[in-house]
Amino acid sequence: MDRRISYAQAISEALVQGMEHDPNVFIFGLGVDDYKGIFGTTREAFLKFGGTRVFDTPASENALTGIAIGAALNKKRPVLVHARNDFMFLALDQMINNAAKWKYTYAGKSTVPIVVRGIIGKGWGQGPTHSQSLQSVLAHFPGLIVAMPANACDVKGIILQSLKSDAPVVILEHRSLYDLQCHVPPERFTVPFGRARIARAGTDVTVAAVSWMAVQALKAADELSKVGISVEVIDPVTVQPLDEQTIVRSVRKTGRLIAADTSWLRCSFASEVAAIAAEKAFDYLKSPVKRIAWPECPCPVSKALEEEFYPTHEDIVRAVYELMDRKDKHVFTEKVTDTFVGPY
Amino acid sequence: MNTIRRKLLDSMFKIRCAEEKIVEVYAKEQMMRTPTHLSIGQEAVAAGLSLALREEDQIFTGHRCHAAYLTKGGDFNAFFAELCGRVTGISGGRAGSAHLTDPSAHIYSSPILGAMIPVAVGAALSFKMEGRDKVAAAIFGDAAIEEGVFSESVNFAVTKKLPVLFLCENNLYSTHSPLSVRQPPSQVYERLRAPDFKTSQVDGNDAQCVYEHLSKVIEEIRRAHMPQLVECLTYRFREHVGPLFDYDRGYRSKEEVDGWMAQCPIKRFTAKLIQEKSMTQQEIDATQARWKKLADEAYVMALNSPWPGPESLLEKVY
Ligand SMILES: Cc1ncc(C[n+]2csc(CCOP(=O)(O)OP(=O)(O)O)c2C)c(N)n1
Ligand SMILES: [Mg+2]
Numbered sequence: 212m213d214r215r216i217s218y219a220q221a222i223s224e225a226l227v228q229g230m231e232h233d234p235n236v237f238i239f240g241l242g243v244d245d246y247k248g249i250f251g252t253t254r255e256a257f258l259k260f261g262g263t264r265v266f267d268t269p270a271s272e273n274a275l276t277g278i279a280i281g282a283a284l285n286k287k288r289p290v291l292v293h294a295r296n297d298f299m300f301l302a303l304d305q306m307i308n309n310a311a312k313w314k315y316t317y318a319g320k321s322t323v324p325i326v327v328r329g330i331i332g333k334g335w336g337q338g339p340t341h342s343q344s345l346q347s348v349l350a351h352f353p354g355l356i357v358a359m360p361a362n363a364c365d366v367k368g369i370i371l372q373s374l375k376s377d378a379p380v381v382i383l384e385h386r387s388l389y390d391l392q393c394h395v396p397p398e399r400f401t402v403p404f405g406r407a408r409i410a411r412a413g414t415d416v417t418v419a420a421v422s423w424m425a426v427q428a429l430k431a432a433d434e435l436s437k438v439g440i441s442v443e444v445i446d447p448v449t450v451q452p453l454d455e456q457t458i459v460r461s462v463r464k465t466g467r468l469i470a471a472d473t474s475w476l477r478c479s480f481a482s483e484v485a486a487i488a489a490e491k492a493f494d495y496l497k498s499p500v501k502r503i504a505w506p507e508c509p510c511p512v513s514k515a516l517e518e519e520f521y522p523t524h525e526d527i528v529r530a531v532y533e534l535m536d537r538k539d540k541h542v543f544t545e546k547v548t549d550t551f552v553g554p555y
Numbered sequence: 556m557n558t559i560r561r562k563l564l565d566s567m568f569k570i571r572c573a574e575e576k577i578v579e580v581y582a583k584e585q586m587m588r589t590p591t592h593l594s595i596g597q598e599a600v601a602a603g604l605s606l607a608l609r610e611e612d613q614i615f616t617g618h619r620c621h622a623a624y625l626t627k628g629g630d631f632n633a634f635f636a637e638l639c640g641r642v643t644g645i646s647g648g649r650a651g652s653a654h655l656t657d658p659s660a661h662i663y664s665s666p667i668l669g670a671m672i673p674v675a676v677g678a679a680l681s682f683k684m685e686g687r688d689k690v691a692a693a694i695f696g697d698a699a700i701e702e703g704v705f706s707e708s709v710n711f712a713v714t715k716k717l718p719v720l721f722l723c724e725n726n727l728y729s730t731h732s733p734l735s736v737r738q739p740p741s742q743v744y745e746r747l748r749a750p751d752f753k754t755s756q757v758d759g760n761d762a763q764c765v766y767e768h769l770s771k772v773i774e775e776i777r778r779a780h781m782p783q784l785v786e787c788l789t790y791r792f793r794e795h796v797g798p799l800f801d802y803d804r805g806y807r808s809k810e811e812v813d814g815w816m817a818q819c820p821i822k823r824f825t826a827k828l829i830q831e832k833s834m835t836q837q838e839i840d841a842t843q844a845r846w847k848k849l850a851d852e853a854y855v856m857a858l859n860s861p862w863p864g865p866e867s868l869l870e871k872v873y
Contacts, residue, residue: 245731246804269701269737270668270729297667301702336589336640338651340667508872512589513640513648515862554582554797555590 215392221363222252222328222384225370226290228399230260233288236374237264239275240292240328249292250330250389272298276305279325280313280379288374289325296329296383297343310379311354324380326373331385331473333423334517335555339509344474346421349381350451351478356380356404357451359473361388361425364395365448368402375401385423385473386555405452409461413443416531417461419484420471421447424503424522428471431527434543440531450480458484459491466497467534471527476504498534503527523547559606560824560833563762565842566602566626567821570594572846573625573634576854578798586858587638589651594622596760596792599820600724601626601694603765607773608692611661615675616694617653618666619724619791623694624655627662635853641860648863669695669702672721676708679717683780690777692720698729700747701737712782713751719782720773724759730795731806744786752784759787760820763827790815 216224230236238253244267248254257265268275272293279289293299299306306327313323332341350357356378360366366384373380410425411432420428425446432442443461447453462468468488470481481502488500503522510520528541574593581587594601601622608614608627616623625634630645637644638652645657653666665671675693682689699705700723712719725743727734739746748754753775757768765787772783792812794801802809828834 242730242732245806247731267732267736270698271701271703273703301667301704336651338589338654338666339649340654340665341590506868508869511649511863511868512651512654513644513863514588515640515865516649516868517588519865519868553585553588 213394214397216363216395217390217392218363218366218384219251219389221367221395222370223255224395225367226253226256227259229371229374230256230264232399233374235286236288236290237266238290238292239266239268241268241270242294243267243292249294250386253292272301273305276302276325276327277309279327280305280310280323283323283325284321291325291327293327293329295332295341296345297340299327299329299345299381303348306349306355306379306381307352311352313354313379314377315354322377324377326370327379327381329381329383331383331422332555333385333387333521334549335551335553336512336514336517337510337555338512342510344383344422346383346450347474347479350480354378355451356449358382358404358449359422360384360402360448361422361446362391362393364393365402365408367395368400369448371399372401372403376404383422387423388426391426402448404449405454406448407454407457408446408448409457410444410446411442413441413465415441415465416467416469416534417443417445417458417465418469418471418527419445419447419458421450421480422473424471424473427522427524428527430524430545431531434524434528434541434545435531437544438541440535442531453483455487455491458487462488462492463495466495468496468500469527469530469534470500470502471522472502472504474505475507476502477507479504498536501530501534503530557833559766560763560828562606563602563766564824564828564834564839566605567598567762567824568843568846569631570598570601570622570625571821572843572850573631574621576850577638578793580854581798587652588640589638589653590796591638591652591798592619592621592796593791593793593798594619596815596819597724597726597789598622599762599765599824600722600759600787600789603762604692604694604722604769606766607769608690612690612692613661613663613675613678614692614694615671615678616662616664617668617671617696617699618664619696620653620655620664624657624660624662624664628660629655629657629662630660631849632853632856635850635857636860639857639860640862641857642863643857643860647867669699669704671695672699672705673708673711676712676717676719679712679719679782680715683715683717688777690718690720690773692722694722694724696729697723697725697727697734697743698737700743709747709752709782709784713749716780717782718776718780720769720776721782721784723784723786724789725786726789726791728791728795728807731804733806742786744784747784752782754784754786756786756788759789760818760823762820762824790818792816
């Protein structure tokens, strides 16, 4: 049976099922128990399990992360939520100097399985400090799992996997995905870390795209199918660990690669994918690799600049034309339309 | 005294009329695409502070920065243009509502909680190094003091004897969370007081009290080169971010909001002015009408201003 629910509903369902299954799971963070419940993702858990397992906190991101670590050390399963992943910058000390290194440094004698959720903002003037996407910062350091599920099914499975995992896990949830629906099995299930999803099979070009850009890649693939170009879309689901094999296999098949990111170019997921292709699929490449990422500036507020700032499916289509050496211009059937009515 | 009172009233109407204009057009016209934290109900704090500071003193603040920007001498038209994302805005439309920053008006803002508190301390450090008698004022909400950087900044400022005013604008909430779930029940200013750190509290909805108390504190800070903290008790009338009322959302009651609206800083101040015969109702109405008109004009002017050009996107990064 096709049961379609939204990304936000899937997060909520995963948290509720995880809490039903394991009484050690609790959720905390700024505003998790309020009427908005982090865009509806923690509301049901609060109503069901009450204020001892879903509770509000002071604005103390670094301490909260350390507190999560201490609780996890003692068998609790904390889920810490940040309404914007940008606020994790204040918590990087605990996330990276403590959590990421814990198991290894202390020889696996203890583990700190914390789950940290952070939302990536986009559009309507989110601006320089509320629109960033922290995957490359976080994935750089061994010991942290960094997940960026791009659809409702994966986000549910990833959350439930995180609640079983030994490792600290960061889940970056793109706000633009929140209302998108797909089929999600109603039962408790897991999606493994480090296994990419072939979101669409194709033969001409591989687009490895993360989070919101995976949605854009699928849109681009639709457009390109109308002019006879077959695109394979690979969504890594987790950026760390990264499923190199699936990417390499695809690039060897198509001979062309575009890597699309939700962040800046330098030291990025997109760059990492390009490096993997250069190392492991070089002889198969028919054209240079292309990376699609943010321009080298902070994200501005003004609508005029914000529109210029964000890459879309149109940029992916144009990049594919270039790789395929097509000189004609694509006639888009679907324009980028902003139907969002603010405020955010 | 009367000029002070007129200035305080003028400042409060400047904020109120600008923000009522935002309320009027924000959701309906969708031209201000920037998450906006209004200070309606909290005007007396910024009005009193800005008047108590000297022009060259600096303010560092957070997401709820309109009031401080407008009273510290920020440009009224550039304010509207910034919210509308136009090239004539304070930062050419790049910064939006929560990053209002203009060095020529000596005001700096960032919406990351606590982010500007140590920056104020750094400014004060430079004033001291240069032998200037300037003061740096950090304005922050009751939630920002929960960030570690607040304690670190106070410790540094006290240890190094720096001219910093720490001004906590306590409106009892952090987004939808009441103080009681975030901090112990004691009063903020009492809890933060230390042998080397003087703290005090003032009715933040009484513009004249705020002004007089801050004037005294700021001159002490300037003279003694010792930081102090002042807690201003106040209340936000509208939702945390956006233009609406929100007492139907369950986190605070209509009675509570109504109670504070009866304590509206502008209502209280105008009543006092009339009672003491400092100003007539006509003069008060004329002050309000003037700012209302200026706000209408500033908004139209903003909408008639050009957008920043795409070629400017990569300018001034480094
Ligand atoms: C580091 C950080 N954490 C969380 C937030 C989200 N946030 C923005 S405003 C706000 C509430 C702040 O409350 P307070 O300091 O009392 O100021 P008020 O909004 O009441 O004026 C929160 C939690 C943020 N901007 N930065
Ligand atoms: Mg507050």
